[in-house]
Amino acid sequence: MSADTLETLDTAEASWLAWRADRAAGLRAPRGVLSLTSHHWLGAEPAPVVGVPGLWWADDDGAHVRVDGDGAVTDGDVAVLLDAEALAPVTGTRTVVVAEAGSAVPFVVGDIGVELALRTGRYLLRTRDPHAPALAAFVAAGEGVVVPAFGFDPAQVRDLPVRWYAGPRAAVVDGAKPGLVHHVQVVGEVDLDGTTLRLVAGHHGGATLSFTDRAEGAPEWRAVHVADAEVEASRRTGTLRVDLNRASAYPSHFNDHGTCPRPLAGNDLPFAVEAGEKDPR
Template identity: 25%
Template sequence: MSSECFDGDDALTRYDRWRRSRWEEVAGPDGKASLIAYRTITEPGQEVPEVPGRWTSTGPSGSLTLTATRDQGVSVDGQTVDGTVELMTGAVGLSFPGGRRGTIEELAGAHALAVWDPAAPTLVGLRGIDAWPWDPAWTVEAEYRPADAGRILELTRTTSPVIRDTIPAAGDLVFDLRGERHTLRAFDMGSDVLLITFTDDTSGTDTPSMGRWLILSRPQHTTGTVRIDFNRALLPHHMFSAAFPCPLPLQENHLPLRVEAGERAPVFEEEAAVSTTTGPAV
C-alpha cells in the first residue's frame, strides 16, 4: 500500500489540483470539447467535409496521403501543402483555415483523421463538469491480476455506424467496496496506463448510460496493488464531443451499487443557470 494517505487536507488539495488539470484537459485551448470530427479514411481520394483536401489510405500498415492545393491553406508541420504529402500516424501537425487542426490516429485497423476547432460549440458553450463532493471513503486498494498473454477484450464504440474493436487485456482489479468483493477488467492503453470503463447503479440516471472511466497507472511489478479513487471517475470524451469513438463499458464491468463519486455530467451554457454544484474549474 502506498504511504500516501486517503484522507486529510493534503489529499483534498491533490484532488482540487487534479480537478483543475482535468478542466484544462477538457476545456482548454486544445481541450477534448474542441473535437468536431473523427473520420476513418477508407477510400482513395476521400474528402472530409470539415476540412479541405483529399485523403488516401493503403491500410494501417501502409501509407496515408493528403493532396491539396496551395490556395486551400493546408499545412503540415508548418509547411504549406501544394501537391501530395505522406502523413505519419501520431507524428504530424496538420493546420487548416479558421484555426482548425488535425491529428492522424488509428482506429480498428484504419487510419483516422481527428479535426479540432477552437470555435467548436461544445467547447465555447462548456461551463463546468458536475461532480459529487470529494469523499475519501470512495478510495480503495485493489489487487492487480495481470491477464494471460494474448488475452483481448472485445468492445463496441460510439460511432455511426457502430464499430466493434478489440483491445489487449491488461488484467483484472479485485477490491472490496461497501462490504462486497468486486472485479473490474482493464484495457491496456500503452505507456503503463490502464483504462477501465464501468457502469454502476447511477448509470442512466445521475450519470451517463454509457458509463464512466477510470484511468490508472499499471503496477511496476507483475503483481501488486493499484489505488482506485472513484472521486476521479471520468465522463467519457463522447460526453463533451459526440465525434469521439469512445468504447462502451464491458457488461462484466457493472458495479451493483450506486457509486456517488466522481464526475456526473457536463454543464453547457443553456444548463449553467440551473446547475447547483460545480463552477468552470471544478
C-alpha cells in the same frame, strides 16, 4: 475519529479538488477534447471532406491528401500549430501513416488542426478548432468551471483486494462508435463489493479500471486511473487503493467525435457509484 484520520481525509479531498482543477485546465486547452468539431471516415477513392481543402482517401499505404498549389493546406505538428511561419505549404499528393490506435495532426487549415487517426484498420479524419463553440463556452465560463461531479465522499477511497496476473492477457473491447474495437492488455483484477472487475494496462503506465454502474446522471461508463506507485504498493500489500471520486468521463462523452474504448465485458457494477464525474453533456 482520530486527528490523523481527519488529516488524511482532508488531504484526500484537497488532492481531489486539485485533480478536478487539472481536468478542467486540460479541457481549456486549445486543441483538447472540446476543440473537436467533426469526424469523417476516409474511403478508398479520393473525395472532398466538408470544411477541409483537398481530396482525401486511404488504403493499405496510409491516408492521402491531394491539393492544388493555393497553399490552403499546410504541413503541421501539434507542437508548432500556433507558429504559422514554421508551416510549409502542401501541394500535390501527401501520404501520412499512423499506427493503429494512434493519431497525428499532420496538416492545418488556417488555425484548424486536421487530425488523422487509425481505428480498427480505418482512417479517420477529425478537425480540432481552437475556436470551437463548446471550447469557447467552457473558457468563457471562467477558470472556476469544472466537469460536473458528485460530491467528494471519503468512503469512496477504497482499498480493494487485488490479484495481479503473471503476465498481461490480450483482450478486445468495443469502442464508442459501432464497429470499432480496441486491443487492450488485462493485467489483474480487483473485488469491489462482491463484483470482480478486471484491470487493463494504462496508456502511460499504471493500470486503469473502467466500469459501468447504475448511478443516475453518470456517463454510460467511467474509468479510474491508478498510478504506478499505487500498483507497486499493492504488489506488496495485496490491496489496491482506488479512489472512485476520480472516476472520470471519457473524451467521447464530451462530444460525438470520440472513439474511446468501452469497459471489458463483465466490468459492470449492479449498483450505483455516486462518486466521480457526471455526464458532461
